[in-house]
Amino acid sequence: MSLDIANTPPAPYYAVIFTSLRTAVDEGYGEMAEKMVALAAQQPGFLGVESARDGLGITVSYWKDLESIRAWKANAEHQVAQQLGHEKWYAAFKTRIAKVERDYAL
Template structure:
């Protein structure tokens, strides 16, 4: 979603499946006017969705950004997808901020994690 300079250096925890992920991969345009403010609003808004589990974000040096949103169930993901402010931000993103993007939605059937002591 954003550059996330303050993003934690730890992945979202592994949850008990099943749950859903929305994988948003994007290349942004040069003009990012208003993007940071809108992105911050979207990050605050999604946290209010019952069933939202968290988000991971990464960006390559070449500018490919990947955001993975985690949702407990399909209803939580649908609520996020249909949120009016989110829909408006998507339209603005297509018009101004994204050169290209893909969205993949999947049901997670297996999940585990590791943390070094």
Template sequence: MSDHPEAPVAPVEAFEPPYYVAVFTTVRTDEQSGYRETNARMEDLVKDVPGFLGTDHAQTPGGLGITVGYFRDADALAQWRSDAEHRAAQERGRADWYRSYTLHVAKVERSHGFVRGDTGQSPSAG
């Protein structure tokens, strides 16, 4: 879940804790047939899970991909984990698309954010 050239460059907002995160870190293989389509389908499908809050994605130039999924509670995360289409995509990922991956699930106890306000100055202003 890391091919997002059209995605806005902004992190998912900070939510009132507690909530859960699933951090999926991958290195992909050269075989990527069907990956983009499946990835797009998973992004659409997870949005239907009650309690899904959002997803952040990052990709390093060296090929490390990181996807963080945010869920209101453990039940929402469990629903996503057990979704039949998601399970099938996981199997395909292990068979074809991923050289390696890790999954970390954590309960968030503290969260805050920052957004720079418009100061009315031009980008070159000091």
């Protein structure tokens, strides 16, 4: 995963905020996470991603519109990753979708 701050366009755009607590099972998790970032980057409407984990994991992906988010959620390979997450990698998680009205940076 990149340690860069996502270079998003001027607002408005959307953020998908995925917060998670992992299980002790690590089998294939890192590889799948990298694969999902690469796959998301190929999806129409994808704008960038930021991720951090120190016990609690937070991944924020940025999207042009709600249709792009729906298409990503329905992606067949992403659905396999979601199922594996439910079955073995996450003890708990929450997904939030928000519209970014404005942003600013240094």
